Amino acid sequence: MQKKAIKGVANAAKKIGKNIKTTKGKIIYAVVLVVVALAALLIGSKLGYWENPFSDIFGTKQTSAANACSVHYIDVGQGDCELVECDGKYMLIDAGENGFETVVINYLKSHKIEVLDYVVASHQHSDHIGGLSEVLEAFEVKNIIMPRLTKVQIPTNSTYSDFTKAVKASGAKVIEAKVGATYELGSGEFEILGPVTNDAEDINNMSVVMRFDYGENSFLFTGDAETEEENEILETDANLDCDVLKVGHHGSSSSSGKKFLDAVTPEICVILCGKDNSYGHPHKEITKRLKKYTDETYRTDVCGSIVISSNGKDLTVDYENK
Numbered sequence: 001m002q003k004k005a006i007k008g009v010a011n012a013a014k015k016i017g018k019n020i021k022t023t024k025g026k027i028i029y030a031v032v033l034v035v036v037a038l039a040a041l042l043i044g045s046k047l048g049y050w051e052n053p054f055s056d057i058f059g060t061k062q063t064s065a066a067n068a069c070s071v072h073y074i075d076v077g078q079g080d081c082e083l084v085e086c087d088g089k090y091m092l093i094d095a096g097e098n099g100f101e102t103v104v105i106n107y108l109k110s111h112k113i114e115v116l117d118y119v120v121a122s123h124q125h126s127d128h129i130g131g132l133s134e135v136l137e138a139f140e141v142k143n144i145i146m147p148r149l150t151k152v153q154i155p156t157n158s159t160y161s162d163f164t165k166a167v168k169a170s171g172a173k174v175i176e177a178k179v180g181a182t183y184e185l186g187s188g189e190f191e192i193l194g195p196v197t198n199d200a201e202d203i204n205n206m207s208v209v210m211r212f213d214y215g216e217n218s219f220l221f222t223g224d225a226e227t228e229e230e231n232e233i234l235e236t237d238a239n240l241d242c243d244v245l246k247v248g249h250h251g252s253s254s255s256s257g258k259k260f261l262d263a264v265t266p267e268i269c270v271i272l273c274g275k276d277n278s279y280g281h282p283h284k285e286i287t288k289r290l291k292k293y294t295d296e297t298y299r300t301d302v303c304g305s306i307v308i309s310s311n312g313k314d315l316t317v318d319y320e321n322k
């Protein structure tokens with residue numbers, strides 16, 4: 001039907017061109033040709049013969065760049081730092097130890113980031129919040145998510161007091177990490193899964209644990225949660241099944257319990273740890289345990305910064321030291 005219509009209009013245009021030899025006639029002929037060409041392009045694109053060249057203008061074209069997400073596991077030595085990027089929105093989880101702030105700030109600036117929609121302070125240990133004070137000063141930060149600590153849990157060191165000052169000065173909205181709360185990041189969504197209780201003796205077990213979902217892909221962030229917190233989360237019946245696991249507590253044997261890993265069933269694991277760190281992270285029994293689930297475990301002490309990208313269906317892994 002549409003093919004016939006194109007043929008009909010083209011024939012009419014030919015007739016006009018043959019019969020009219022005047023300047024006016026030539027102009028009409030040219031206009032008709034342009035109209036025919038435009039009609040052919042639009043009908044052709046509808047029929048799927050070629051891509052609609054005007055779709056960008058009308059905002060109907062979905063480019064992969066505008067519809068993509070990536071998680072950066074930034075190498076900050078013996079500490080944690082992850083950046084989630086989704087449709088031009090950004091979430092930073094931790095910023096490594098004191099002294100790594102420049103690494104983090106430069107990394108974010110090299111990605112042309114000016115605004116952080118969410119900053120998550122997984123818990124108040126210096127290898128997670130040490131670099132955050134300067135990051136909060138260097139970027140516009142909209143929201144800060146962190147666990148609420150009881151008086152006895154609050155650290156008394158200068159790292160923590162610098163951090164709280166920077167949080168206040170940032171003007172960001174401070175959000176207490178509450179289980180079940182969900183937040184949008186572009187077309188992705190993250191959900192807080194832990195901490196379940198607020199009276200842990202070790203503040204590792206106050207770590208904000210959360211999953212991020214983008215299309216069919218999912219990423220789990222665990223901070224330094226140890227088996228106590230993992231078991232509490234398991235009791236909540238939260239959906240822990242994820243594609244990519246940020247292995248808890250730098251690969252320490254105090255985390256990544258078998259039951260927890262059975263629930264996560266990771267396809268890819270990422271361990272953030274420093275080269276020849278004094279803790280011996282990752283512990284051998286954990287790297288051995290992870291092998292039961294996947295052969296794909298990446299470590300920042302070996303790979304440098306690691307980037308896992310998603311198009312909503314498939315994952316691509318890239319890293320610094322190849």
Ligand SMILES: [Zn+2]
Nearest residue numbers: 079127224249
């Ligand atoms: Zn840590």
